[in-house]
Amino acid sequence: MITVKEAREKALSFFSEQGLKIEFIENVSVKLDDAEKLINISRQKQPQKILEIGTFVGVSTAVLGLCLPETEIVCIDADLPVKLQNLLCIKQFEINNEKTNLYFVEKVLQHLEILTRFTLKRGFFSCCFPNQEDLDKVVNYGIKPEDREIIGPEICEKYGPFDMAFLDADHRVRLVGH
Numbered sequence: 001m002i003t004v005k006e007a008r009e010k011a012l013s014f015f016s017e018q019g020l021k022i023e024f025i026e027n028v029s030v031k032l033d034d035a036e037k038l039i040n041i042s043r044q045k046q047p048q049k050i051l052e053i054g055t056f057v058g059v060s061t062a063v064l065g066l067c068l069p070e071t072e073i074v075c076i077d078a079d080l081p082v083k084l085q086n087l088l089c090i091k092q093f094e095i096n097n098e099k100t101n102l103y104f105v106e107k108v109l110q111h112l113e114i115l116t117r118f119t120l121k122r123g124f125f126s127c128c129f130p131n132q133e134d135l136d137k138v139v140n141y142g143i144k145p146e147d148r149e150i151i152g153p154e155i156c157e158k159y160g161p162f163d164m165a166f167l168d169a170d171h172r173v174r175l176v177g178h
């Protein structure tokens with residue numbers, strides 16, 4: 001059985017080969033100890049189907065897929081360009097890659113030969129960026145928020161019920177409860 005550390009390192013080394021700065025990827029994605037907690041809980045629950053909200057480029061997505069080889073996973077992400085994702089972070093790096101998150105998610109899952117168990121969807125889960133400062137950065141970058149639909153209810157109806165959900169999008173309590 002693959003360890004969480006091995007799974008996470010496989011994903012990180014793929015992103016490094018793709019030219020993505022590893023400090024940036026690690027800054028935005030799930031840390032090793034949290035990934036281990038997530039997989040420990042998941043291995044106990046043995047979910048057939050998981051909903052992941054907030055993939056970024058796919059570190060946690062790859063870890064879930066590699067560590068839970070029997071599980072089907074539906075993923076939702078706002079799918080912003082990684083360059084913009086960097087601008088939304090408190091700690092920023094020099095990132096110029098304009099490809100979007102789900103491009104990398106698909107690539108890494110293909111590379112790991114686990115893509116067939118995934119459904120990847122672009123959109124907001126239950127609301128657009130609620131923080132005006134973030135929203136201004138998105139709009140100034142040239143992204144129209146209305147181009148990303150709110151797809152949570154439709155996805156839950158079409159692909160649910162889910163045995164587990166991993167919420168790793170906007171962490172503000174007000175939104176997680178929404």
Ligand SMILES: C[S@@+](CC[C@H](N)C(=O)[O-])C[C@H]1O[C@@H](n2cnc3c(N)ncnc32)[C@H](O)[C@@H]1O
Nearest residue numbers: 029030054055056059060077078124125168169
């Ligand atoms: C912290 S990152 C996710 C990291 C990822 N789970 C990992 O460990 O590699 C947050 C992600 O949530 C996405 N996001 C933010 N708000 C969202 C929303 N309302 N609906 C869907 N995705 C959202 C962002 O595009 C970003 O990719």
